[in-house]
Amino acid sequence: MKFLLTSAGIKNKRIHDTLINLLGKPISESSALCITTGLYAIPGGAEKAWQFFSGQSTTPMCELGWKSMGVLELTALPSIDKERWVPMVQETDVLLVNGGDPLYLCYWMRQSGLADLLPSLRAVYVGLSAGSMVMAPNIGEYFVGWIPPGGGDDTLRLVDFSIFPHLDHEMLPDNTMAAAERWAAGMKGPAYAIDDETAIKVVDGAVEVVSEGHWKLFGS
Template sequence: MKLLLTSGGVTNAAIHAALVDMLGRPLQSCRALCIPTAQHGHPWCTPETAWRFVAGRSPARMVDLGWQSVGLLELLALPELPPERWGPWVQAADVLLVDGGDATFLAHWLRVSGLAAQFPTLQDTVWVGVSAGSMVLTPRVGPEFVSWSGANGDDRTLGLVDFSVFPHLDHPDFPSNRMVNAEKWAAGIGGPAYAIDDQTALRVVDGEVDVVSQGQWRAFR
C-alpha cells in the first residue's frame, strides 16, 4: 500500500496534492471506503462523532473530498461475513479512509477482521489515516495513547512502518500534546518517531518517507 499518515486529515493544499499524486488521478474518479472502527475504542468518541466522520461532517476532512463513490467498511462486522463477500469491496477501492480513535482497538480489529492479512495484496491502494488511523500502522503508539482497556496496557500496533507518530502537536483541544511531552514520549518509544501537527502528513511510498507540511513537525531519531 501507499500510505498518507495524517494527524488531522486532508487539511491543506500540500496534503491534498500529495494524495492526488499518490492516486495518480483526480479524486473524482476514485472509489473510497471509510473505516470508522477506531472511534468505538476511545472514551472521547460518541455515536455522533462516528456519524460525522462517515457523513463527511468531521473536522478531519476525509470523506467529503469529492470522491467518485464512498462506502462504509465497519471492521466489527467482518468476522461474521465470509471474506468472499467483503474482500472484493476492499480490492475495488482506490483509497481507504481510516478515522482516529484508539489505535490499539483498531489494530485488534484489523487483525480479527482479516483486513490486515489482505494488506500485501493492496499494492496500489492508498491508505489515508487520521490520528489513530495513522498510528495503527506504526510499531508502538506509547502508553500515553492507549485508552482501550482491552489492550491491557500493550501499546504495540501493526508495525507496517518502522517509525511511531505523536499526533495533534500543539492542538488547542489536546493540552498535553505539546513538544515537551512529545520529547518525553519519543525518549521512551524505542525507535524513530515523528511529532506532527494537523497541517502535516507523512507520505510513505515504497518504504520512502516524505514529510508533507504547512505546519509544525519534528523527527526523532
C-alpha cells in the same frame, strides 16, 4: 501499499495534492472505503463517526468529492464470508481510516483479517490520528486507552516509525512538544511529532513529510 498518514485529514493544499499524486487520478474518479471502528472505543464515538461520514467533522476526508464511497465496519467482518468484502477492498482506490483509540482499531484490524490483507492492496491508505498511529510498531504508553486482551501497546508495524499526532493542538493542551519529547524518549525507533497541518507519505519504504505546519523527527 502507499500510505498518507495524517494528524487530522486533508487539511491543506500540500496534503491534498499529495493525495492526488498517490492516487494517480482525480478524486472524482476514485472510489473510497471509510473505516471508523476506532471511534467506538472513545466517548461520543458514534456521533463522531456520523460527523466523519457526513462531512461535518473538522478533519476532511469523506467530503472531498469521491466517485463512490462505502463503509467498511471491521467489527462486522468476522461474521460474514470473506467473498462479501475482500474483493471490494481489493478493488477500492483508497481506504479512509478515521481515528479514535489506536489499540482498539488495531485489534479489530487483526480480528477482521484486514491487517493481513493490507500489504497486498493497491489502494492508498489514508490515516487520520489513530488511523495513522496504528501503522507503527507501537504507540507508546502515553496513548494507551483501551487495553487489548494481551496488553501492551504493539500495533501493525507496516511502517518503521511511530507518530505523535495533534502536536500543539489548542483543544489538547497536554500535546506539547515537551510531552512529545518525553514520549519519544520511550520509543524504540524513529518517532515523528506532527501537527494537524502535517502528513507523512510512505511509498516503498521511502518516507516524506508533507507539511504546512510544524513537526519534529526524534531518534533519526
